[in-house]
Amino acid sequence: MRGHGFLLANYVAGRSLIHRTPLWLKFLLVVGCGMASFLIVDWRLAAAALTLMCALFLLSGAGPARLFRAVRPLLPVLLAIGVFQWWQLGAPVAARIVLNVLLCVVAASLLTATTPLQRLLDGVVSLARPFTRFGADPERFALTIAIMLRSIPFIAGAYADVRDSARARGLERNPRALVLPVFITTVAYARHTGDALAARGLGEPEDD
């Protein structure tokens, strides 16, 4: 299966200052960057914030290739959004929107590149703990996040494989030949993952 090079949770081992930064602070950084999408109204400010975030990413030692891999899948979408906004609202607004989205993606990638997945899940468990009084299981929250992080690249990889096999048969313009196999592969993957988790007793309720 191709396409797994882009892994949202691809942790890059290291001992940088950002690696050692407490998880809550990195969480706050990501939330802050999300808020920036609403607060920053000047594209130059958005560009400065993005530059700062990219600098932090490179300081972590994760490398420019990892940074590029994180933003590459979004580039066609951002291009389309940028052109549409430029046409509708002008260049400064288009630039601000695109830069703000990139800021969020780089901030989220900084978090996942410098935090081991299990540490991230521990953080999710801590955040979800107050909900135990309502019957929620924090470990299930964490498991859901883990499976989501794992599944997105898998589906992207499945799409790449299906596109290649459709191309090999001259069916690259047939939407059915692209969508249906990806759908079937995804359902099969979900079933396999469910079995794998069930076999290990993960996500199971307590016995009676």
Next chain:
Amino acid sequence: MSLISLSTVGVRVAVDGHPDPKVLLQDVTLSLAERRIGVIGANGSGKSTLLRLLNGLVAPTEGTVTVNGLDTVRKVRSIRQQVGFVFTDPLSQLVMPTGREDVELSLRRSVRNGTERRERADAALDRFGLLPLADQSIYELSGGERQLLALAVVLAVEPDVLVLDEPSTLLDLRNRELLRRTIAGLRQQIVMSTHDLELALEMDRVLVVESGRIAFDGDAAAAVAHYRSLCAAGLEVPHSGGAGSGDAR
């Protein structure tokens, strides 16, 4: 050694467009207490269904399955702590991006402390010589390394019983041998389905499954001989319809 009991167990599944359910397994009564138990049989004979019953992945539609007295349907969580399951394709089993993360995921329920969990995960990987590959993507590992990782993931929680569903099917000769030696050194009770009859011959007891029934149950040499005779009886060379069948034109 654990005691696995199946009492008049049957498994049926509904199939779209068919009025009657399909029978996957029927009238299976067994008591398994040996250390190494092999399960052999043709593709689609019911081997995987039989194995999946032991871990609660499949629930019997008739009868009961117990492991050390625990019902696999009612005590599913306890069962899954006691019975580890290794799938044929390790990529179906490994759900995290790297080996270390996958072992740590297995340990999340039993080890709350992050540092201790990491140490236990590293020890589990080290046992199989996988520690240098701990942070490598599971897609970058060889087939043999992945299968060993799948074993490490399951054994990290120290189950009493290890169920393996055709673990050597996707492996080359060298990795098959490595897996065989690894399994031979485990303290756990093993229940393993396989198409590798040499491996089956090393078991203490072998079950032959045929069309959803236990066709033979006994020592390895006799079971393999029985399976070979079943296969030979089932082999019919299709006639080409050449001599004497042509019609005059």
